Amino acid sequence: MKSPHEHRVRVRYGETDQMGVVHHANYLHYMEDGRTRFLEELGLSYAELERTGCGLPVRRAQLRFLRGAGYDEELVVTTTVAGMRAASVTFGYVIRGADGERVATGEIELACVDLASERKPRPLPGELVELLRPWVAAGEA
Amino acid sequence: MKSPHEHRVRVRYGETDQMGVVHHANYLHYMEDGRTRFLEELGLSYAELERTGCGLPVRRAQLRFLRGAGYDEELVVTTTVAGMRAASVTFGYVIRGADGERVATGEIELACVDLASERKPRPLPGELVELLRPWVAAGEA
Amino acid sequence: MKSPHEHRVRVRYGETDQMGVVHHANYLHYMEDGRTRFLEELGLSYAELERTGCGLPVRRAQLRFLRGAGYDEELVVTTTVAGMRAASVTFGYVIRGADGERVATGEIELACVDLASERKPRPLPGELVELLRPWVAAGEA
C-alpha cells in the first residue's frame, strides 16, 4: 500500500447553501474529482475508458459529514483504494479543510458495466486491475 | 397568441447559496423545466424528440435577476414563445415569487441540431413548428 | 407505524450525465425534497424551523443505486422515519421509477444543531419529536 492520492478543490459559491456551508450533495462531486485525478496520475483516463465501452457507475456510497466547509475554502480530497472485486472497485475518501481537520469521509463502490449492452455487469478491465492492485489497502486485495 | 404556460416549482434547499437565496445558475434549470412542461402540454415530449435524433441545445441566454427567491418558496415559471426561425426557437420567461412579484426574467434561444452527426444544425421538425406557431408572439412569426 | 409518505419528482435534463441517466449526487436532492414534503404534510415547515434557530444538517448518508433513471422519468420518493434519538433523526428512502422498480434506496441521518451558536448539537425540538414519533419504525422508537 502506497501513500494516498491528494486532490485540492476550492469551494464554489454555488456549492454553499443557506446554512453558509457546502451542501452535502457536492461532496459526491469532490470525491468523483478525486478518483478521476487519482486514475489520471496512474496513467488511466476515465474519459478514455468510457470511449472503449466500459463504464464505472456508482453503486453504493457511504458518507459521513463531520463539520461544515465554507465558501472558497481549499479542501484536500484524499483518495485510497478500499477494496477490489472481479466487477467492482471501492474507493475510500477523507476530505480535510484548510485547518487540516476532517470535513467528510466516505466510501464509494463503483460497478463495472458494459455501456454498449444496457449497462450489463462485466469484469474490471485488466489494465485497471493492474494499476490499482498495488494501492489496495493491506489485507483487502 | 394564447395565454402563456405556467409551471410551478418549489425551491430546493441545495438550490440556495450562502446569501440565503436561490443561486442564479438554478434559474436555467427552472426555465428548462418550464419549456419541457410547456411542450408536454402541447403533446410533444422533448425526451421523445431526442430519441428521433433531434436535439435542441441552448445557444443563447439572456437573464435578469430582480429579487432573491427563498428556500421552499413556490415560484411560477411562465413560458412563452418569443420567436421562431427555420433552425431555432426562442422562449421567453417570467418567474414570479409567492407574492406575485417578478423574481427573474429571461430569453433562451435553442438551436435545432442533428444528434447523430456531431450536432450539425438542421431545420426544426415540422411537428414542432406546427405546435408552436400559434404561440409565437404577435408580429414575430 | 403508518403508511409511508410519497413525493413525486420529474428528472430534469441537467440532472442527467453523459451516461444518459441521473447523476448519483442528485438523489440527495430528491431525498431532501422527500423529507421536506413529509414534514410539511405533518404540519411542520423546515424553512420555519430554521428561522427559529434550529437546523438539521446531514451527518451521515448511506445510499444504494440499483438502476439508472432517465431524463423526464417520474420518480416516486418514499420517505419513512428509520429512527430517532435525542439529538438526531434518521430518514429511510426508497425511490422507484416509472415502472415501479427500485432505482435507489438510502438512509440519511440529520443532526439537530443550534444555528445561532456555531451549529452546536442540541436536542430535537419537542414539536418535531411529537410529530415524528408515530412514524418511527416499530421497535425503533
Place this chain on the structure above:
Amino acid sequence: MKSPHEHRVRVRYGETDQMGVVHHANYLHYMEDGRTRFLEELGLSYAELERTGCGLPVRRAQLRFLRGAGYDEELVVTTTVAGMRAASVTFGYVIRGADGERVATGEIELACVDLASERKPRPLPGELVELLRPWVAAGEA
C-alpha cells in the same frame, strides 16, 4: 487595459448531461470561479468582502454557447472588466476549449448590495473600484 485574467477548470462528470457535453447552467459556475480568482489575484477576497457586509449578487447575465465542451476537458476562462458604475460592475468572459476554440462567451453584471439591510443597493467599496479601474476596457470607465 491590461492582459486578461485566465482561470483553468476541468469539466466534472456530473456537469455533463445526456447530450454528452457540459450542461449550459454550469458555465455560470465557471464564470463565477473566474471572477473570484481574478479578484483574488488582485488581492481582494470575495469571501472577505461578504464578511464586511457587502455582497455582489448577479443582476444580469448574457450568455452565448458556441460549441459543446466534453467531460474532463480543460477549459480556460478569461475574465475581463467590461464596465463599472457607481453601484455595479460588469465582467466579460470568453471560455475556450482544449483546442483553443471558443466554447462560450458571456457578460455578467453584479449589483453591489448591503447584506445587513435586505440587500439594499449601495455603492461599490472604494477598494474594489481602485483595484478594478485599471482593468476596465478602454472607453468604458
